Amino acid sequence: MGVKYGGAFLVVVVVVVVATTLTLDVVSANKEWSTVAGNWNKRPHPNGTEAAPKKFTVGGDQNWRFGFNYTSWAINNAPFFLNDTLVFKYDPPNDxxxxxxxxxxxxxxxxxxxxxxxxxxxxxxxxxxxxxxEFVLKRWQPYYFACGEHDGIHCKDGLMKFTIWPLIRWFY
Incomplete structure (x- = not known):
């Protein structure tokens, strides 16, 4: 009977030692482990700066035009944060x-x-x-943008639509 419980005790000790060793390996690999959980809302950014809102020209150098895939543009330029600004540029109508x-x-x-x-x-x-x-992303909500010309043809067939849900800027 003593051997039976002694073997179980040995297994528990080995499991505890292995778990402790693995935990210490993870902690030592991440040097800021002890402060990460506590600074998400209280301490300044680790490099002493805070991320400022950014300006994005919708479509980049392609601007707002027919035939450009704005959903892909939004995915490739994400993440967007509250108070970021979208700049819509397009030519006024002409011939x-x-x-x-x-x-x-x-x-x-x-x-x-x-x-x-x-x-x-x-x-x-x-x-x-x-x-x-300019359009400023002021609220934490989904924003749905589209071109409304030609009864929605630019939106439907010209890919001139995209959606953004800005993230809350903690310390990114």
């Missing part, structure tokens, strides 16, 4: 360019169907000229 506008759609269903009936126009045909116009 050689398509006219564009920017709408903020109210929900995902409207976004999927390019349904502009309840959308809010945030940039008219001439707003994107020159330096463009």
């Amino acid at each position: 050689t360019t398509f006219p564009h506008s920017v709408y903020l759609l109210p929900d995902y269903r409207s976004f999927q169907n390019c349904d502009l009936r309840r959308a809010r126009k945030i940039g008219d045909l001439s707003a994107g000229g020159g330096d463009g116009f």
